Amino acid sequence: MGPVTDLSEWLPRAVGAVDSWMTRFGQFEAHPSMRVSDEALGEAFERLAVRLQDNYPFGHPRYVGQMVKPPHPAAVLGYVTAMLINPNNHALDGGPATAQMEKDVVARLATMLGFTDHLGHLTSSGTIANLEALWIARELHPGKAIAYSTDAHYTHSRMCQVIGVEGVSIPTDGAGRMDLNALEAELGTGRIGTVVATLGTTGLGALDPLHEIVALARAHETRIHVDTAYGGFFALIADDSVDGVASAPYAAIAHADSVVLDPHKHGLQPYGCGAVLFADPSVGRFYLHDSPYTYFSSDELHLGEISLECSRAGAAAAALWLTLEVIPLSDGGLGQVLRANRRGALEWARLLERSDALAPYQAPELDIVAYFPKHQTLSAIDAASTGLFRAAASLPPSQQIHLATYGVQAEAMAARGHHVTADVAQGRILRSTVMKPESAAAIHEIHARLESLAR
Numbered sequence: 001m002g003p004v005t006d007l008s009e010w011l012p013r014a015v016g017a018v019d020s021w022m023t024r025f026g027q028f029e030a031h032p033s034m035r036v037s038d039e040a041l042g043e044a045f046e047r048l049a050v051r052l053q054d055n056y057p058f059g060h061p062r063y064v065g066q067m068v069k070p071p072h073p074a075a076v077l078g079y080v081t082a083m084l085i086n087p088n089n090h091a092l093d094g095g096p097a098t099a100q101m102e103k104d105v106v107a108r109l110a111t112m113l114g115f116t117d118h119l120g121h122l123t124s125s126g127t128i129a130n131l132e133a134l135w136i137a138r139e140l141h142p143g144k145a146i147a148y149s150t151d152a153h154y155t156h157s158r159m160c161q162v163i164g165v166e167g168v169s170i171p172t173d174g175a176g177r178m179d180l181n182a183l184e185a186e187l188g189t190g191r192i193g194t195v196v197a198t199l200g201t202t203g204l205g206a207l208d209p210l211h212e213i214v215a216l217a218r219a220h221e222t223r224i225h226v227d228t229a230y231g232g233f234f235a236l237i238a239d240d241s242v243d244g245v246a247s248a249p250y251a252a253i254a255h256a257d258s259v260v261l262d263p264h265k266h267g268l269q270p271y272g273c274g275a276v277l278f279a280d281p282s283v284g285r286f287y288l289h290d291s292p293y294t295y296f297s298s299d300e301l302h303l304g305e306i307s308l309e310c311s312r313a314g315a316a317a318a319a320l321w322l323t324l325e326v327i328p329l330s331d332g333g334l335g336q337v338l339r340a341n342r343r344g345a346l347e348w349a350r351l352l353e354r355s356d357a358l359a360p361y362q363a364p365e366l367d368i369v370a371y372f373p374k375h376q377t378l379s380a381i382d383a384a385s386t387g388l389f390r391a392a393a394s395l396p397p398s399q400q401i402h403l404a405t406y407g408v409q410a411e412a413m414a415a416r417g418h419h420v421t422a423d424v425a426q427g428r429i430l431r432s433t434v435m436k437p438e439s440a441a442a443i444h445e446i447h448a449r450l451e452s453l454a455r
């Protein structure tokens with residue numbers, strides 16, 4: 001099975017497995033209203049294929065832009081096979097097999113993150129997973145505010161609005177991490193009920209110092225939610241080694257009250273796969289008002305009774321389950337994917353340090369690299385960044401490089417020691433996620449081409 005599309009042998013097996021199982025229940029004919037001719041489908045499919053060409057090549061090593069990449073073929077195979085049955089993981093009756101797979105993979109995620117006990121489930125996204133965590137935060141500390149850093153995902157301020165809770169934004173330091181002095185000052189007011197720490201900010205991949213936040217929050221009887229939607233799987237390589245990531249913040253997840261991570265970001269899954277986990281299973285009582293807490297410790301829990309969403313694809317659980325059977329949550333499994341990404345990001349950062357045309361914005365803590373064309377003023381950096389972004393994407397397809405831009409304030413540039421004239425309050429720089437292991441081998445080519453375009 002190859003990295004991107006080699007499923008030609010496997011997809012017929014998916015159809016075969018489901019067909020032979022269904023046949024046991026007796027043959028039947030499709031209703032005439034359901035039949036379409038091969039000719040009509042073929043023509044429509046051609047139009048689909050043409051329309052889909054209006055896309056960026058997310059799976060290509062030289063696509064180093066947004067957090068988008070195709071799922072692993074094992075995930076596609078797991079998803080398609082289960083989708084042919086289309087179980088609904090809302091309830092055990094909707095899909096007993098995939099509900100069991102969901103509990104199984106969620107338990108593996110809990111172990112990876114150091115939770116000894118847990119209540120959790122998959123969600124359709126990190127946004128919904130965070131909404132659930134913040135909702136539980138409100139139920140446990142009614143009337144209190146929720147604090148998160150200015151670099152936290154926008155979903156936190158938005159969801160605070162949705163659930164009617166005051167959101168408090170804590171400044172970040174010169175590395176994009178939550179400023180602990182500012183946090184301590186807020187905690188001192190007594191109005192904060194829950195602190196959201198982000199491990200792997202969406203913009204820069206920065207790690208809030210969770211190990212220090214835990215002590216501060218505990219001293220103020222404040223809950224801790226960890227949003228590690230992007231960075232969570234880096235727990236597999238959090239060993240402070242040359243191609244690993246910092247261990248201390250990841251080890252502290254074990255002391256958090258809840259955590260969110262997105263298998264559809266670094267878990268090789270198609271969209272529609274987030275996860276939320278709570279350290280204390282008794283929070284299940286907030287989901288179902290008339291059931292005693294003991295119910296939720298039972299093995300027979302229905303996922304729909306501990307989830308805000310009702311219908312959810314059982315296929316998402318099957319996809320993650322099959323993927324983790326062949327690429328397990330270990331250093332030797334998914335960890336090797338993440339180490340390759342990390343090496344690519346670090347190599348790029350080294351090249352940027354030595355470049356006369358491009359400068360690194362800050363050192364990558366995960367696999368996100370931020371950089372900018374060297375110019376005197378922030379407005380010139382903004383213009384050159386957007387120019388480079390467009391020029392790289394407009395090369396012939398066999399040379400194209402796809403990047404993303406990132407908005408920065410003049411003060412944030414200064415906080416990182418970049419001496420540029422702040423002739424505008426904010427501007428755009430460039431940002432690349434090196435989230436495919438194949439990109440590591442393309443970093444020299446990418447960097448050289450961007451340098452020559454920048455000159």
Ligand SMILES: *Cc1c(COP(=O)(O)O)cnc(C)c1O
Nearest residue numbers: 125126127153202227229230262
């Ligand atoms: C991506 C992301 C989210 C939102 O998750 P979706 O799956 O896109 O809804 C939340 N927080 C962080 C840190 C993220 O990176």
